[in-house]
Amino acid sequence: MNSVEVSSELLTDLLKGENVFKNLSVPGLVEKVLNRKEGILTSTGAVRATTGKYTGRSPKDKYIVEDFSTKDKIDWGSVNEPISETVFDNLYSKVIDYLKNKDELFVFNGYAGADKKVRMPIQVINEYAWHSLFAHQLFIRPTEEELLSHEAEFTVISAPTFKANPEIDGTHSETFIIISFEKRTVLIGGTEYAGEMKKSIFSVMNYVLPENNILSMHCSANVGQEGDVALFFGLSGTGKTTLSADPKRRLIGDDEHGWSSSGVFNIEGGCYAKCINLSREKEPQIFDAIRFGSVLENVVIDEHTRIANYDDGTLTENTRAAYQIDNIDNIVIPSIAGHPNTIVFLTADAFGVLPPISKLTKEQAMYHFLSGYTSKLAGTERGITSPQATFSTCFGSPFLPLPATVYAEMLGRKIDEHDVQVFLVNTGWTGGEYGVGNRMKLSYTRAMVQAALEGELNHVETVKNDIFGLEIPIHIAGVPDDVLQPSKTWADQSTYYVKAKELAMKFKENFKKFKDVPTEIEKLGGPRI
Structure with a gap:
């Protein structure tokens, strides 16, 4: 044998x-x-287990x-x-x-x-x-x-x-x-x-x-009342779960999807949500989904009341809840839908220089998909004292066995084939980098994303960011016009351009690792420096 x-x-x-x-x-x-x-049974009927030495x-x-x-x-x-x-x-x-x-x-x-x-x-x-x-x-x-x-x-x-x-x-x-x-x-x-x-x-x-x-994708997905499908890509801390959980739209899935010739489908039958600092006020859908049969991983439980203390990170900050997607209200059953109309790439830029929303060409979409950029903040890991740029290829590099270009080229073909609108949304800082500026207001981000999903930004007037080459809408209802232009939110514009060029160089340095990407992707999709 x-x-x-x-x-x-x-x-x-x-x-x-x-x-x-x-x-x-x-x-x-x-x-x-x-x-x-x-494990033990918690007050909601979930099972709590601990994982010992390895909590991630x-x-x-x-x-x-x-x-x-x-x-x-x-x-x-x-x-x-x-x-x-x-x-x-x-x-x-x-x-x-x-x-x-x-x-x-x-x-x-x-x-x-x-x-x-x-x-x-x-x-x-x-x-x-x-x-x-x-x-x-x-x-x-x-x-x-x-x-x-x-x-x-x-x-x-x-x-x-x-x-x-x-x-x-x-x-x-x-x-x-x-x-x-x-x-x-x-x-x-x-x-x-x-x-x-x-x-x-x-x-x-x-x-x-x-x-x-x-195309296999590390993203969340939802669908509107008219059947319009949206995909949300983003690394931890960018707001992917928060923004895809929209009461006006039904959830297809929160983490892993495929995009076939028929449309989008969820790869999983459940959700594996981070639950550090979880509360019903902030994330009611996740909070109420943790019920009998769900699994809590490394969550601290009161030994008398069996109530979960989601604010306690004693065992790990990477506390998790696993539950069936059926535990969430407002979902699509089965977890399939048509072809995406809109794709949103989420980043939390702690340098405070990327626009809060910008429209991407196909080449820019492929560039930013390959880059998979967000920031690590001071204090999140030992030794990090200032914002650090971090790049995860295709927003999921630890899970991609094939060369990154396989996924990026498939994405590019599908964008062309289905005339998909792609947006880069910065949920990070405005008015300065982390420690100087402020985090973008969630209400502004929601207004921008809603406008993108409803097609209101498909044909609006834009202005080009001269460093990143991104097309920025000049007006979106519910968002101050100056907020849309990141340089205008900084007290000193010259400082803004110094920081913007610093981040642009980090993009270019990271992109050097892609040896077989067509030159027009970087030329037409990357920063203009």
């Missing part, structure tokens, strides 16, 4: 065991979590198996680190043997992709019951009828208490997240952080979907 057949036989043997519980109901999984003392992703422990099918396709480097088939096969056998001896294992069968024409059947095998509950919340749940014919095309095997020995197993540490596209398996060990499962399947979809001419 070849290695693929051996892996398949080992997996089949594992799943035959009497210790395997397949597709338990939410109440059944909650009972298992409590009986096994993996482990990007330096993520690998892709380099084999005949991947060696010439993957964008190898620090994000997509290669690992040999031998290392994977050895670890795979060890993990399977390890799990065989567990008292209980849990299996979830479901889908990635809400569009039935292109969805991927997946299987998630867990050592922990709460991880299986997490999978039930985050992925798309099958009907009883669908379960009868479900055949997984990709399998996630998660064994948190199995720790690798780097000297023997060929890993960097005790932790590993390995994707084998040939064996259609994700192997996870040494970490209890549940988000590794979600993001691994997203990485898989970012490899598989483009092969079928479907």
